[in-house]
Amino acid sequence: MxxxxxxxxxxxxxxxxxxxxxxxxxxxxxxxxxxxxxxxxxxxxxxxxxxxxxxxxxxxxxxxxxxxxxxxxxxxxxxxxxxxxxxxxxxxxxxxxxxxxxxxxxxxxxxxxxxxxxxxxxxxxxxxxxxxxxxxxxxxxxxxxxxxxxxxxxxxxxxxxxxxxxxxxxxxxxxxxxxxxxxxxxxxxxxxxxxxxxxxxxxxxxxxxxxxxxxxxxxxxxxxxxxxxxxxxxxxxxxxxxxxxxxxxxxxxxxxxxxxxxxxxxxxxxxxxxxxxxxxxxxxxxxxxxxxxxxxxxxxxxxxxxxxxxxxxxxxxxxxxxxxxxxxxxxxxxxxxxxxxxxxxxLLEDSAAGARAVTWLRRAGRRAPQAFLAARSRGSSGGMGGGGVLGLSAPTPLALLSSARWAGVRETMASWVRTTVEPLPATIPSLEPDLYYIVDDDADAREAMTQLLESTGARVVAFADELALFCAVARRPPTAILLDVVLHWVDGLRLCEGLKQHPLTRDTRVFVMSGLNRPHVRQRALDAGAEAFLPKPVEPERLLRLLMGHIAAGVPTTQPHHASPESTVSDETGRYAS
Known part of the structure; x- marks a missing residue:
């Protein structure tokens, strides 16, 4: 026995x-x-x-x-x-x-x-x-x-x-x-x-x-x-x-x-x-x-x-x-x-190859999809235990690792000699004048700002949930977005940064609002690409003057009108105006 x-x-x-x-x-x-x-x-x-x-x-x-x-x-x-x-x-x-x-x-x-x-x-x-x-x-x-x-x-x-x-x-x-x-x-x-x-x-x-x-x-x-x-x-x-x-x-x-x-x-x-x-x-x-x-x-x-x-x-x-x-x-x-x-x-060999392939696919950038096709052409079956990646019969993790590594090396070498040209969408929707988006999870704040802007004849779309914002901006670019910092799923500063990083939305004006009026919050908003930082509760007169273009985002309401244009001042927006 x-x-x-x-x-x-x-x-x-x-x-x-x-x-x-x-x-x-x-x-x-x-x-x-x-x-x-x-x-x-x-x-x-x-x-x-x-x-x-x-x-x-x-x-x-x-x-x-x-x-x-x-x-x-x-x-x-x-x-x-x-x-x-x-x-x-x-x-x-x-x-x-x-x-x-x-x-x-x-x-x-x-x-x-x-x-x-x-x-x-x-x-x-x-x-x-x-x-x-x-x-x-x-x-x-x-x-x-x-x-x-x-x-x-x-x-x-x-x-x-x-x-x-x-x-x-x-x-x-x-x-x-x-x-x-x-x-x-x-x-x-x-x-x-x-x-x-x-x-x-x-x-x-x-x-x-x-x-x-x-x-x-x-x-x-x-x-x-x-x-x-x-x-x-x-x-x-x-x-x-x-x-x-x-x-x-x-x-x-x-x-x-x-x-x-x-x-x-x-x-x-x-x-x-x-x-x-x-x-x-x-x-x-x-x-x-x-x-x-x-x-x-x-x-x-x-x-x-x-x-x-x-x-x-x-x-x-x-x-x-x-x-x-x-x-x-x-x-x-x-x-x-x-x-x-x-x-x-x-199976252990496949799991090691699959994990390493993820790293190389990231380096491969725009060449990554082609790396999958190249690996797929190398064979259609894996070992006795598994098969290919993503539930497919091919490519196998080992084949994908090889292709991804080569694609990553080629992309790295190409990045040394080429000038990055960001592809633009085939059609970019035109900006809709007098259209404003408000993103705030506070119902009272949304309602107050909506009524204020609509009183000037503007059209307003208010979002209680920020998840629909990217879609809306990409399809109907507004004149400006009023964006609260504290939201349900994503903070407003990250949203602002994301909007400014895509060709469809990067030219949209964003005004960040927050009840936390601290220098580091203001600076983060400006670093994210915001036009201005507005402390809450937002002053209606100042908001309208900013949105309607009567004052520059960086000029404080308390600044005398005769101030020298060469002078440099700081206001509550966190911007500096020269």
């Missing part, structure tokens, strides 16, 4: 009840039964569910793996299929057609569950049908504490690993970490455990006033839309759009600003509502120390990268972990060889 194997009756704890946890439970029980090995599998479902219910992308391989685990894929899941993925970067774009067999987007939000929750439910049902038990308890740590020789036989037979959860402790022969890319147990799982590195991300759901979904829609990947955003993924769901922005320093404000830019450029429909938003983490490469005797990590806790759509890699790690635990689970070096080197070798 091989003492390193899990014997019939062994107890296995799985920490995390998501896709990876439920998938591993089903795979363990299925493979164990095929070998005549009955296991006692407990799945600890820990953590509060997020407000976002992401959709799931099912490739043909995903659907095959689910079927192999005894999961019935409902026919209605095929109601939504992607035509492909559009890659955008610095004004250039290319479309990568979907894989043979189609990319299914599984999603029921907001009427029902998100796609990942639906797939997880099916996997959990398959695992439960085979005997798995799901426990609602948060795990604090896992300890390797063999029972004392004089302990009761019932204790000794239950294994050396103690899973500590909410004050209690149960013994197991093996323990698996399947908690995703969020906060990891680290050394509390086993000493020296090194999970996959992660990168910050923000995810959101966009809902439209009149939902409509085009036939065979496209997913979109917008590369480096902002300095702080490496990429924005837009994935159409059944009745909404799922948005995911990632980057080392990305914030919710970054995602909101990029979404406004996307609406301005026609990538999402105008008038969207930001129905839900939350921060998250994405795996960004392979973990380094993933196993100990009887212990290992699966799914995003072990490896991954931001360009990894679909569930193929996660499900592949579950099946390989199940086989490795059954064959060599109790002996450290054998488990390392069976699971990591022989099982995950290609």
């Amino acid at each position: 091989n003492v390193s194997r899990l014997a019939s009756g062994s107890r296995v704890a799985i920490i995390g009840g998501g896709i990876a946890g439920a998938g591993l439970a089903a795979s363990l029980l299925f493979n164990g039964r095929a070998r005549g090995c009955a296991l006692d599998v407990r799945v600890y479902e820990s953590g509060e569910p997020g407000t976002i219910a992401p959709p799931a992308v099912l490739t043909p391989e995903c659907r095959s793996r689910l079927a192999a685990l005894g999961c019935r894929v409902p026919p209605e899941w095929r109601a939504h299929e992607l035509r492909g993925v559009e890659i955008l970067s610095h004004g250039n774009r290319e479309v990568l057609p979907s894989s043979p067999g189609g990319l299914w987007v599984v999603d029921g939000w907001p009427q029902g569950q998100g796609g990942l929750a639906l797939v997880r439910e099916v996997l959990a049902g398959a695992a439960t049908a085979q005997g798995a038990r799901f426990i609602q308890r948060h795990v604090d740590r896992v300890e390797n504490q063999p029972a004392a020789p004089d302990a009761p036989a019932a204790v000794r037979k239950n294994g050396p690993l103690v899973v500590r959860a909410q004050g209690g402790g149960d013994r197991f022969h093996a323990a698996v970490l399947a908690t995703g890319a969020g906060p990891s147990l680290g050394d509390a799982f086993f000493p020296g455990f090194k999970p996959a590195p992660t990168v910050a991300a923000v995810q959101a759901r966009l809902r439209h006033a009149s939902p409509r979904l085009s036939v065979t829609p496209l997913a979109r990947l917008w590369l480096s839309p902002l300095p702080s955003v490496d990429g924005l993924l837009l994935l159409p769901g059944a009745h909404s759009v799922y948005a995911l922005a990632f980057g080392a320093t990305v914030t919710p404000a970054d995602l909101c600003q990029v979404l406004m830019m996307a609406a301005r450029d026609g990538l999402v429909e105008e008038g969207f509502e930001l129905a839900a938003l939350e921060t998250t983490r994405l795996p960004y490469g392979p973990g380094r120390t993933l196993v100990a005797p009887g212990q290992l990590a699966v799914g995003a806790a072990a490896f991954g990268h931001p360009l990894q759509l679909g569930l193929s890699e996660t499900l592949a790690s579950c099946s390989r972990a199940a086989v490795a635990l059954l064959d060599a689970g109790l002996e450290g070096s054998a488990l390392e060889r069976r699971y990591v080197r022989e099982g995950l070798g290609e």
